[in-house]
Amino acid sequence: MRFQLTDDQRALRAGVREVLARRFGPDALRAAVARPGLDRELWRALGEAGFFALRLPEARGGVGLGLPEAVLAFEEAGRASLPGPLLGTHLAAGTVPGAAEGETVVAVVDGALVEWWDEADVVVGEGGAGAVPMRSVDPLTPLRRVPDAVACTADPVAVLLTAAEQLGTATRACELAVGHARTREQFGRPIGAFQAVQHLCADLLVRTEVARSAVYAASVTGDAADAAAARVLADEAAAQGARDCLQVFGGMGFTWEAEVHLLLKRAWVRARRSGGAEQSEELLARALLSGTD
Amino acid sequence: MDLAYTPEEEEFRARLRAWLTRTLPLLPPKPSPDDWPARRAYDLGWQRRLYDAGYAHVHWDASPTVRLIFLEETERAGAPYVGANFVGLLHAGPTIAAEGTPAQRERWLEPILKGEEVWCQGFSEPDAGSDLASLRTRARRDGDVYRVTGSKIWTSHAEVADWCELLVRTDPDAPRHQGITWLAMPMDAPGVTVRPLRTLAGSAEFAEVFLDDVPVPVANRVGAENDGWRVTMVTLSFERGTAFAGEVVACRRVLAELAREAHGNGRWDDPALRRRLGRLEAEFRALWRLVQWNVGEATENGVPGAGGSVFKLRYSHARQQLYDATADVLGDAALDLDRPWVLERLSSLSYTIAAGTSQIQRTIVAQRVLGLPKGR
Ligand SMILES: Cc1cc2nc3c(=O)[nH]c(=O)nc-3n(C[C@H](O)[C@H](O)[C@H](O)COP(=O)(O)OP(=O)(O)OC[C@H]3O[C@@H](n4cnc5c(N)ncnc54)[C@H](O)[C@@H]3O)c2cc1C
Numbered sequence: 001m002r003f004q005l006t007d008d009q010r011a012l013r014a015g016v017r018e019v020l021a022r023r024f025g026p027d028a029l030r031a032a033v034a035r036p037g038l039d040r041e042l043w044r045a046l047g048e049a050g051f052f053a054l055r056l057p058e059a060r061g062g063v064g065l066g067l068p069e070a071v072l073a074f075e076e077a078g079r080a081s082l083p084g085p086l087l088g089t090h091l092a093a094g095t096v097p098g099a100a101e102g103e104t105v106v107a108v109v110d111g112a113l114v115e116w117w118d119e120a121d122v123v124v125g126e127g128g129a130g131a132v133p134m135r136s137v138d139p140l141t142p143l144r145r146v147p148d149a150v151a152c153t154a155d156p157v158a159v160l161l162t163a164a165e166q167l168g169t170a171t172r173a174c175e176l177a178v179g180h181a182r183t184r185e186q187f188g189r190p191i192g193a194f195q196a197v198q199h200l201c202a203d204l205l206v207r208t209e210v211a212r213s214a215v216y217a218a219s220v221t222g223d224a225a226d227a228a229a230a231r232v233l234a235d236e237a238a239a240q241g242a243r244d245c246l247q248v249f250g251g252m253g254f255t256w257e258a259e260v261h262l263l264l265k266r267a268w269v270r271a272r273r274s275g276g277a278e279q280s281e282e283l284l285a286r287a288l289l290s291g292t293d
Numbered sequence: 294m295d296l297a298y299t300p301e302e303e304e305f306r307a308r309l310r311a312w313l314t315r316t317l318p319l320l321p322p323k324p325s326p327d328d329w330p331a332r333r334a335y336d337l338g339w340q341r342r343l344y345d346a347g348y349a350h351v352h353w354d355a356s357p358t359v360r361l362i363f364l365e366e367t368e369r370a371g372a373p374y375v376g377a378n379f380v381g382l383l384h385a386g387p388t389i390a391a392e393g394t395p396a397q398r399e400r401w402l403e404p405i406l407k408g409e410e411v412w413c414q415g416f417s418e419p420d421a422g423s424d425l426a427s428l429r430t431r432a433r434r435d436g437d438v439y440r441v442t443g444s445k446i447w448t449s450h451a452e453v454a455d456w457c458e459l460l461v462r463t464d465p466d467a468p469r470h471q472g473i474t475w476l477a478m479p480m481d482a483p484g485v486t487v488r489p490l491r492t493l494a495g496s497a498e499f500a501e502v503f504l505d506d507v508p509v510p511v512a513n514r515v516g517a518e519n520d521g522w523r524v525t526m527v528t529l530s531f532e533r534g535t536a537f538a539g540e541v542v543a544c545r546r547v548l549a550e551l552a553r554e555a556h557g558n559g560r561w562d563d564p565a566l567r568r569r570l571g572r573l574e575a576e577f578r579a580l581w582r583l584v585q586w587n588v589g590e591a592t593e594n595g596v597p598g599a600g601g602s603v604f605k606l607r608y609s610h611a612r613q614q615l616y617d618a619t620a621d622v623l624g625d626a627a628l629d630l631d632r633p634w635v636l637e638r639l640s641s642l643s644y645t646i647a648a649g650t651s652q653i654q655r656t657i658v659a660q661r662v663l664g665l666p667k668g669r
Contacts, residue, residue, distance in 0.1 A: 001302070001358050002295045003582075003589035009294065068294050171333030178663050193666040202606070205658055209603050213586045214579035220296045229575035281571030282564075288552035288574050289561075 003217070006074075012069055014073040016076040019049055024080050026259060033139050033262065038084050038105060038119040047102020051077075051086075053095045056100055062093065067157070071164040071219040076236075078168020081262055083140035085116040087161055087273075088124065096122050110158075110273055112149035114140050135293035138265035154274035160218050162273050163234035167208070167215050169263050169270075170237035173245040174204040176259065180248055191248070199246045225287040228280035235277050238267035296585065298358065302663045306362050312346055313370040320373070325429045326496050326636075333411060333453040337378035340408030349406040352382050355392060357535060357591040361584065364539035368544075374539060377450050381412035383536055388475070391522050391570075392516045397471040401456070401477065413454035415445040415478070415502060416525070423653050425460075426469040426522065430504060432461035432476065438508040439463070439476065441484075444501060447647075451487045451500040454480050459509070464519050473521035477513040484508075494639040495630075535591075536585045537608055544615055545577045547634070551615075566621055573618060576611045580604070602662070606654045609644035616641040 005013070023042055032039070038130020046052065054070050063069075070090070088108035090100050096119075098104030106205075107116045109125030117123060117131055119142070131144035178201050181192030190260055191197045206219040216228035242264035246253035253260045271277065298306070310361070320339070324331035343349045351363045351452045352375075368374075375382050386405045389397055402408040421428040430443025441461055464472030478485070484507035489497040516524035552570055554559045587600035616638035620627035627635060645651040659665045 001361075001585065001589065002592065003585045004593055005294060116346050120304040131475035136426065138536050181665055192659075193591050193668040195656065195668055197666065198665050199652070199655040201663055201665060202655035202658035204661060206603050209600070210579050210583055211608050213582035214575070216294055217296060217578075217582035217585070220294050225574075226578065228571075230436060232572055232575035233579050276484065277572075279570065281568040281575070283571070284574040284578075287569040288549050288570060291549060 002169075003220075009069065009072060013072045013076060016051075016073050017047070017079070019045070019268045020076055020080040020082060024082055028219075029081055029259060029262065030257070032083060036139060036142070038116065040105075043084060043089075043105060044102045046086075047100065052090050052102055053100035054090070055095045057228070059293075060094055060197060062100060066219075067160070067222055068216065068219040070161060072214060073102035074161045074164035075168040075171070075215070078165030078266075079172045081140070081169070081172070081259070081266055085120060086165075087158060088115070088120070091158060092122070092160065096124070109146060109149075109218040111151060111275065112146045113272060114144045114146060115269070117144045118142060119210075138262070138269045140262065141266065141269045143269070151275070151279075154279055156222070156224040159224075159231050159274045159280065160215070162216050162270050163218070163227065163231040165210070166231070166238035166267060166270055167211050169267050170204075170208040170211060170234065170241040173241035173260070173263050174201070174208050174237070176203055177248040179247040184250075197248060200248055204241050204244050207233075207237040207241055225284055231274070231280050232277050232284070235267070235271045237262065239271060242267050258277055297338055298362070302358055302362060305359055306366060309348065309363065309366050310370070311432045312348075313366065313372055316342060316346070317370060317372060323373075325545045328603050329395050329450065329453045329497065333377050335449075336373060336378055337408040337411070339376075340378050340382075340406070344407045349408075353387060357588040359590050361538055361664060363385050364535060368539035368542040377403070377411050377453060378408065380414045380449070380454075380458065381410065381456075383454070384414055385412040385477070388458070388524060388527055389477075389515055391527055392475075396512075397477075397515060410455040411450065411453055412456045412458060413448050413451045413480070415448050415457045415459040416449075417447045418444060419446050423650060425435075425525075426473070428460055428462060428473065430459075430461050431465070432463050432474060432509070434463070434511070437510060437511045437653050439474075441476070441478065441504045441507040442511055444503045446501050447490070447499045448487075448502050449499045451480070452489055452497070457481060457502070458469070460521055460525060463521075468520060470522045473525070475515045475521040475524040476509050477515060478507065479507045482507050482509065492640070493642065494636055498640075524562050535584065537604065538588075540612070541577060541580050541584060541608065544612060545574075545581070547619075547637075548573055548577060550613060551619060551622050551634075558622070558624075560622055560624075565666070569618055569621070573611070573615055580581075580608055580611060583607070602657045605648070606651055606658065609651060613641045 023045060048065040058064035063173055076175050085107045089106045092106040093100035096104055096106050099106050104121045105119060106122045106124060107114055107120035109128045110115050114128050117128060127146040127149060131146045134143050134145050136143040176236060181197050181201055182190055184191050201202040212228040214233045218230040246260045248260060249260055254260050324335050351360055382405060386402060389401050398575040416425060418428050418430060432439040432441045457480055459476045459478040461473050461474050461476055484505040486503040488501045490499055490501055492498045555581055583604055587604060590600055619634040619638055626632045660667060
């Protein structure tokens with residue numbers, strides 16, 4: 001057992017991080033808020049980098065990697081707050097023509113919600129046509145509501161990749177909070193020297209690392225209950241992490257200009273995906289009774 | 294990332310499992326939690342069996358993964374935990390192995406492994422808990438003995454211990470961390486008085502230890518005089534490694550039993566309770582993965598790393614949440630001390646205090662892991 005990233009996995013993560021830093025850094029994130037809409041050029045660049053075709057076999061033109069690598073890529077996307085129907089397009093690679101290359105943007109009807117319906121070239125799932133636009137809480141995720149939607153059992157891969165994105169948000173929230181705590185001074189010293197602030201930061205890290213072990217392990221086992229556990233913890237790490245980060249930023253955290261609110265709002269949107277924590281918790285409760293591991 | 298075990302590791306697991314199946318039925322019945330002499334005999338007997346079967350060294354020399362398998366399998370089989378051997382096996386032994394002289398290793402290590410001698414930990418004092426470096430128990434050099442005077446508190450199983458890993462102040466004028474020395478004190482030395490303390494669970498888990506001019510041979514000093522703080526840090530790094538791995542397995546078993554109990558008594562129909570149990574299942578699955586992650590890190594870097602504090606913080610809280618959930622499942626029966634889980638619910642309250650409180654752990658994480666500036 002060597003439950004640590006391999007050198008190849010570290011390199012892949014660094015590569016995705018680098019591409020995203022170059023193409024979608026914090027300034028680009030703010031610019032995207034000012035001018036919402038899907039950046040098709042970036043989408044194609046992601047396609048070229050193999051983001052959507054990551055798990056497609058090489059014989060079918062894909063990269064031929066597995067769930068652990070996809071999880072690392074989605075974590076980085078989450079860390080950069082990358083907007084767009086990443087999950088829908090990734091899952092459609094190999095079935096919807098052009099999805100793998102980033103030429104076709106694919107949205108998914110997920111329960112009662114559709115993300116990015118207006119910008120998508122293809123919408124997978126029923127009821128999308130009748131979906132009603134709503135004013136989305138997240139400025140970077142347009143949403144539509146599906147009337148009379150029927151609940152369905154979530155795909156464990158969608159659950160896990162959502163958890164991976166949430167893990168990225170949690171990681172980012174922790175980095176931002178710690179960075180701010182080191183530099184912002186009050187009472188003549190960095191606020192990070194105050195225990196109340198230190199303990200907020202410590203809790204941010206603990207939630208993130210617990211979620212990380214769960215997400216990575218689920219990517220190795222591919223087990224539905226492991227994916228459910230990962231999502232429950234990653235939802236918490238992202239949403240509570242963004243809140244704590246906001247607290248560490250003080251008044252600045254409450255502004256539109258700071259990045260923090262975008263982390264929180266995205267975490268809320270993702271928390272509604274794939275049956276939400278509710279479905280995951282019910283699945284885990286059933287697993288407890290059936291005695292499966 | 295790899296969660297599969299090697300064939301050698303799987304072979305170890307299979308051998309251990311077979312041995313546990315043969316051996317556990319031979320164990321005497323578990324003694325009452327209040328009967329310390331019986332508990333001592335039981336725990337030492339178990340350690341002796343481990344020694345005879347070649348498993349006694351596992352906490353010290355085995356690879357982190359093999360130790361993990363050992364803790365997982367023994368807990369899964371319902372084998373006894375280290376119990377009274379906790380300090381000897383997980384603290385004092387590793388410390389002496391790392392810092393002791395050949396003569397000291399010879400004198401103390403084998404009896405710990407063979408289940409012949411029990412150790413306790415005399416670190417905390419009434420005025421030195423979280424702030425351990427403020428300890429005041431004084432040791433004065435007098436020929437080839439130290440004369441020790443002061444008092445220790447919360448000393449677990451002091452009543453039945455043969456030896457105490459004792460922190461004393463040998464230089465009162467030195468800066469706080471620099472005047473401390475690590476001694477092995479025989480508990481039957483003249484001047485040692487043990488007064489058991491009752492815990493909130495009603496049992497006598499720990500004690501106050503009074504030291505009145507106790508002679509401790511200079512030869513029992515591990516490490517240099519006034520170098521005890523560094524030696525202690527070596528000790529504490531062992532405490533946080535995989536020490537809790539078996540407990541996570543135990544918590545997962547309790548949670549499954551709890552779900553079955555709720556299913557049997559009808560409370561399972563309450564979706565809020567189901568979701569609460571489901572969330573706890575997520576929690577303990579993740580904690581088990583965190584243990585495996587830390588083991589992977591320890592294998593790679595040779596040290597347990599900072600993951601120990603992260604784990605300790607989350608686990609101690611999760612354990613309390615688990616036993617709080619038993620109250621929702623049991624209803625009024627949660628007030629009956631004779632029902633299962635009620636005593637454990639009470640003892641779970643110590644987890645956020647013992648071995649460094651959660652507040653202290655958070656400060657460690659903030660300063661040592663995240664690199665935030667030292668406060669005042
Ligand atoms: C069941 C049990 C078994 C134990 N066994 C042993 C043993 O075998 N040997 C041994 O030596 N010790 C043992 N201990 C002692 C244990 O290590 C101490 O209780 C613990 O370190 C806390 O010290 P204290 O009790 O003096 O509390 P205090 O240090 O007085 O703390 C009281 C409160 O103040 C908080 N606090 C203190 N300082 C700070 C700070 N700097 N920042 C923020 N908050 C702070 C604490 O978090 C806590 O909430 C045991 C304790 C328990 C409960």
